[in-house]
Amino acid sequence: MKPIIQTEALTKVYGANGTAVHALRGIDFTVSRGEFVALIGPSGSGKSTLMAILGCLDLPTAGTYTLDGHQVQGLAGGELARIRNEKVGFVFQSYNLLPKASIARNVELPMLYAGVGRKERRERAMALLEKVGIADKADKLPGTLSGGQRQRVAVARALANEPALLLADEPTGALDSKTGAEVLDLFRELHQQGNTLLLVTHDPSIAAQAQRRVEIRDGLIAVTEGVA
Amino acid sequence: MIASGAFRERLFGAWVEIRENLGRSVLQALGVLLGVASVLGGFSISDSQRKRSDELYVKLGGLDKLNVQPRAAIKDGQPTALQQANLGLRDADATGGEALKADAIQGVSRQRNARSRVVSAYADQDRQISGIGGDFIPANGYGIAQGRGFSNTEMETGAPVVVLGTEAANTFFPKGDALGQSIRIGDVPVTVIGTFEERVFRFRENQGNQFWWRNRIIAVPANLVQRRMNGDAYRRVDRVTFRIPDLNLMSGFADQLQNLLKSNHRLQDDFRLDDVAARVRKRRSQGDVYNIIFMLSGVLALVGGGIVNVNIQMASLKERVREVGVKMAIGASGREIFKGFMTEALLLTALGGFAGLVLGVGFSWIITSSIGIPLYMTPASFVWAYGLAGVFGFVFALYPAWKASRLSPMEALRYE
Ligand SMILES: Nc1ncnc2c1ncn2[C@@H]1O[C@H](COP(=O)(O)OP(=O)(O)OP(=O)(O)O)[C@@H](O)[C@H]1O
Ligand SMILES: [Mg+2]
Numbered sequence: 081m082k083p084i085i086q087t088e089a090l091t092k093v094y095g096a097n098g099t100a101v102h103a104l105r106g107i108d109f110t111v112s113r114g115e116f117v118a119l120i121g122p123s124g125s126g127k128s129t130l131m132a133i134l135g136c137l138d139l140p141t142a143g144t145y146t147l148d149g150h151q152v153q154g155l156a157g158g159e160l161a162r163i164r165n166e167k168v169g170f171v172f173q174s175y176n177l178l179p180k181a182s183i184a185r186n187v188e189l190p191m192l193y194a195g196v197g198r199k200e201r202r203e204r205a206m207a208l209l210e211k212v213g214i215a216d217k218a219d220k221l222p223g224t225l226s227g228g229q230r231q232r233v234a235v236a237r238a239l240a241n242e243p244a245l246l247l248a249d250e251p252t253g254a255l256d257s258k259t260g261a262e263v264l265d266l267f268r269e270l271h272q273q274g275n276t277l278l279l280v281t282h283d284p285s286i287a288a289q290a291q292r293r294v295e296i297r298d299g300l301i302a303v304t305e306g307v308a
Numbered sequence: 309m310i311a312s313g314a315f316r317e318r319l320f321g322a323w324v325e326i327r328e329n330l331g332r333s334v335l336q337a338l339g340v341l342l343g344v345a346s347v348l349g350g351f352s353i354s355d356s357q358r359k360r361s362d363e364l365y366v367k368l369g370g371l372d373k374l375n376v377q378p379r380a381a382i383k384d385g386q387p388t389a390l391q392q393a394n395l396g397l398r399d400a401d402a403t404g405g406e407a408l409k410a411d412a413i414q415g416v417s418r419q420r421n422a423r424s425r426v427v428s429a430y431a432d433q434d435r436q437i438s439g440i441g442g443d444f445i446p447a448n449g450y451g452i453a454q455g456r457g458f459s460n461t462e463m464e465t466g467a468p469v470v471v472l473g474t475e476a477a478n479t480f481f482p483k484g485d486a487l488g489q490s491i492r493i494g495d496v497p498v499t500v501i502g503t504f505e506e507r508v509f510r511f512r513e514n515q516g517n518q519f520w521w522r523n524r525i526i527a528v529p530a531n532l533v534q535r536r537m538n539g540d541a542y543r544r545v546d547r548v549t550f551r552i553p554d555l556n557l558m559s560g561f562a563d564q565l566q567n568l569l570k571s572n573h574r575l576q577d578d579f580r581l582d583d584v585a586a587r588v589r590k591r592r593s594q595g596d597v598y599n600i601i602f603m604l605s606g607v608l609a610l611v612g613g614g615i616v617n618v619n620i621q622m623a624s625l626k627e628r629v630r631e632v633g634v635k636m637a638i639g640a641s642g643r644e645i646f647k648g649f650m651t652e653a654l655l656l657t658a659l660g661g662f663a664g665l666v667l668g669v670g671f672s673w674i675i676t677s678s679i680g681i682p683l684y685m686t687p688a689s690f691v692w693a694y695g696l697a698g699v700f701g702f703v704f705a706l707y708p709a710w711k712a713s714r715l716s717p718m719e720a721l722r723y724e
Contacts, residue, residue, distance in 0.1 A: 172721075195314070
């Protein structure tokens with residue numbers, strides 16, 4: 081199957097010569113359409129750095145990255161923004177909702193940037209909130225929701241433009257185990273519906289639910305287990 | 309873009325941002341508010357003054373006048389030695405002047421004054437007598453209240469007839485029956501054929517009547533004064549007024565007249581030209597200087613406010629780095645972020661500017677009503693005040709908005 085993610089010799093160096101941190105040191109990594117991959121590894125190993133590059137939030141120092149057929153390295157800021165908007169849905173550990181915008185507006189925002197009309201935006205946002213089970217909170221502000229509910233909003237927002245790739249960096253990290261499990265169920269459901277999912281976690285029981293586990297150590301892929 | 313309502317959304321977002329940070333927003337709007345109020349207030353106050361003085365000149369009979377007066381003073385009704393040696397301002401000067409531009413000149417009026425004892429059945433006073441000719445009455449903003457003005461024949465023959473100002477009429481005929489009565493000016497008996505309308509003008513409401521002395525006028529034909537009261541062989545006059553409705557021709561005519569009179573007066577500058585329109589123009593250009601000062605103080609307020617705004621924006625940007633990062637992560641381009649910040653700043657400017665207009669109107673109203681002149685505001689003042697605020701609001705919003713748009717999404721998301 082045609083890969084969604086394909087990287088070759090991806091490296092990322094933070095800082096200049098003396099204090100340079102080699103966060104990624106040559107990642108060759110492929111994710112196919114419809115896969116559910118868990119990214120594991122010790123703290124500081126480079127998981128978030130890799131996620132940022134895969135999500136087009138940052139550019140690699142060297143190497144190539146092709147996302148859903150688009151060459152990413154060397155793109156300008158505006159083009160990266162468009163790819164982020166159209167191809168990637170991000171879910172963060174700390175939710176990263178806009179506190180002053182209503183739940184519905186938070187979900188609508190990616191569609192606004194994509195130029196979707198007002199009415200359609202509203203309808204799709206409501207459908208997505210329905211899907212993640214919090215349509216009744218549409219007009220509330222994020223601050224009034226529980227952590228699990230906020231993460232559901234974040235998932236709905238990530239799905240807004242029907243992205244080719246869902247990236248979740250420790251999405252259950254800030255949740256208690258029960259709500260964490262519920263959010264994970266949501267991700268599994270999304271995977272079953274055909275979404276491509278890449279999830280960073282420290283929790284082995286969560287990683288166990290993925291089709292494939294990729295471990296990163298010191299900026300390199302150490303072990304891959306599960307079917308590719 | 310329009311279809312997706314992006315602008316509307318930005319506006320809404322900006323409004324939420326302003327509302328959520330009311331204290332900061334008010335502070336930011338303050339500079340705009342003061343700048344707009346200062347420009348609008350300054351312009352309006354000087355417009356009101358100007359309008360009032362325009363009204364004064366209309367009441368004085370219009371701007372299209374060139375007055376010529378002898379330069380040296382007359383002592384005790386007698387010409388000074390200098391003027392005796394020369395010829396002084398004469399009837400001939402009026403005639404000669406008129407000949408220079410006969411088609412452009414609409415009216416020439418000569419004035420010859422005298423000081424004389426005036427006696428009626430009720431009063432006996434030493435008064436100034438105005439011998440008038442030509443279109444003196446309309447040219448100086450007088451109007452006839454009762455009776456009539458002088459006929460051409462009366463003017464030419466110097467008939468013994470008089471028109472009285474309201475004060476003079478009341479003094480010499482307190483019962484109000486002046487018309488048709490006779491008074492004696494010096495030893496000349498004259499008949500009252502009319503009275504003037506009362507002249508009233510107060511630049512400020514609470515001032516006295518600045519035209520009160522015009523009501524003291526005792527007007528007779530200039531020829532009567534020259535022949536029987538204060539005449540001389542040269543037919544000297546105390547004032548000649550030329551009316552030229554086409555103001556473009558005025559200064560050319562003034563130059564020609566200057567040359568003519570000088571050569572007629574043995575090259576002596578014993579006369580003085582007063583181009584009323586030019587005088588008013590000069591006063592106006594002094595008013596323009598005030599406008600520039602007002603505009604400058606407004607601009608200074610706007611620049612000061614703008615600098616404060618840049619600082620506040622940069623400080624608040626620190627709190628909002630994460631927000632910018634989130635927006636970028638979900639697909640906002642730098643351009644979109646830039647537009648968002650600009651919309652906020654411009655909305656703030658628009659609101660602050662509007663408040664400034666309201667304040668400026670109030671401010672102008674308080675000042676003009678405390679001076680006691682009617683408030684007069686022009687659309688141009690509003691446009692200037694609001695436009696300047698818009699320009700400065702825009703310029704000072706650029707830097708913070710640009711800074712925000714240049715944040716890297718990754719760094720912004722990691723920002724604590
Ligand atoms: N912006 C940055 N500037 C400098 N160094 C950075 C930056 N971001 C990450 N690093 C460094 O790169 C390395 C990898 O960091 P990264 O955040 O990718 O680790 P991680 O695997 O996500 O860790 P964790 O499990 O704690 O989230 C670390 O040494 C980190 O200190
Ligand atoms: Mg991390």
